[in-house]
Amino acid sequence: MKVVVTGGHGFLGWHLRVRLRALTDHQVVAIGRADLDRLDTELKDADALIHLAGVNRGTDEEVEQGNVALAQMVGRAVRDSGQLSCVVFANSLHAGADTPYGRGKAQAGILLADSATTRGARFVDVVLPNLFGEHGRPNYNSFVATFVRAVVDERLPTIDDRPVELLHVQRASADLIGALEPGPSEMVRPRGEDTSVTQVWELLRGMHHLYRGGELPALTTQLEVDLFNTLRAAMFPQTYPMRPTSHRDERGDLVECVRSHGGTGQSFVSTSMPGVTRGDHFHLGKVERFLVVRGQAMINLRRLFHDEVISFAVSADSPAIVDMPTMWAHNIVNTGVDELVTFFWTHTMHDPLEPDTYAERVRPRVGSVR
Incomplete structure (x- = not known):
């Protein structure tokens, strides 16, 4: 199967491509902002499209209209494709909220669904909560990435405590890949771990303290393993090799x-x-x-x-x-x-x-x- 991934060089895109490399034999084509002009050509003989590209930074108009414009461009390419049978959209839990990002993502989903229907392709709307994981960008992809950078730099970040649902980006990638399987058009809502901003900070700080002291922290839950791997990614390679006692x-x-x-x-x-x-x-x-x-x-x-x-x-x-x-x-x-x-x-x-x-x-x- 040939799978085209927009936003393929971003945080979620990289993780998705890693998982596709590990678990499938699909031919994967990553499309980034610099090569959006290739999208029409690549979709001509593609079997599936996973649309990850989006805009979440800029003025209110840039965020809202940027997501709409991307969806319009991708939608045209979908309608003109040759054999496309599946369109998967990485949507957000915040879609539909009365914010520029929420309105833009909601409208993007409608446009893509209409284009997929016109083409006769399945449309799968994958609604994702807050993502985190290895190689996230601080102050951009996730507050977890910001906290990890602060822990490594041994400084205290600004903490605005609130409940939060966190999903590791590899779990999100698994659901996006699962959406490629034959079936009806549908909405998929992956569930993350319910925690809080303060709890995440305390876990990361405690893990870093133990690890720098020569001990491995308790890895008894999946959230602990995922946070620890995220922390280790930020520490690599500067922290290594470590000298044991x-x-x-x-x-x-x-x-x-x-x-x-x-x-x-x-x-x-x-x-x-x-x-x-x-x-x-x-x-x-x-x-x-x-x-x-x-x-x-x-x-x-x-x-x-x-x-x-x-x-x-x-x-x-x-x-x-x-x-x-x-x-x-x-x-x-x-x-x-x-x-x-x-x-x-x-x-x-x-x-x-x-x-x-x-x-x-x-x-x-x-x-x-x-």
């Missing part, structure tokens, strides 16, 4: 690999001969830790749909922890002349039916070695 006496060395405040997990050790590469995959949600305990290695990571490779030269002579950020392809290469022994830890037990491991090579175009 090492104890030495006449018997030898004892290195603390994982200190966990709670939750389940699994530890394992691998050996690799000189020149061997392990990994070349990524995870959507798994928290994973690497620690070389014998030999020397290079740990390489690349964020999906980016070119730069970040590399860490690590050695058992100076134990160093590198935690793999979610949605970054990674591998570890034995760069020494002896056998490499590596300790691995994940926050979940291995499930062969749902391993959360997706093949993706780290194509080395090294940007920096740390």
Whole structure:
């Protein structure tokens, strides 16, 4: 299936493309603001459109009319398409509110639905609550991204407490992909986690305090895992490698690999001969830790749909922890002349039916070695 994604280079668009890469064989074409002129051409032979592009910053008129104008342009392309059978709209819980954004999104939904009907395509209106997740932009995508930046910078943000429904962007992406399945035109309303602004701040601050002190926070709920992965993304790569506590006496060395405040997990050790590469995959949600305990290695990571490779030269002579950020392809290469022994830890037990491991090579175009 060929799927065209407008807004494909934005926050939600990037996450959606990662999930499509992990779980489908669809041909995905990302359309950004700079290449909207390609939309008509790409839709000529497309099977589905997921419309994410929108305007949420600017004057009142720019926000309201910007969303309407986008929908009008996309609608024309939908009507002129060749074989389009499904149009999915990433709508907002705030659509219909008496605000420029609410009015603009509501009108955009009406225009797209009409265009899909004219074309004879299904229309799925996916109404999303407040989204958050890895690589969100502070003061733009989510207050969670703003809080994460403040935690990392060790400063206190302005906190206006209120109840809030939060949905991790990967969960939103799952519903958008699910909307591609055959069925009637419909409205889909994914449910997030009910929490509060203050509770999110306290969770993030507590996680950061424990993590910087060498401990992994309790990861007992999905919200805690999602917030922790969001925090780790903001800390990468500046925080790494982290130096674990090492104890030495006449018997030898004892290195603390994982200190966990709670939750389940699994530890394992691998050996690799000189020149061997392990990994070349990524995870959507798994928290994973690497620690070389014998030999020397290079740990390489690349964020999906980016070119730069970040590399860490690590050695058992100076134990160093590198935690793999979610949605970054990674591998570890034995760069020494002896056998490499590596300790691995994940926050979940291995499930062969749902391993959360997706093949993706780290194509080395090294940007920096740390």
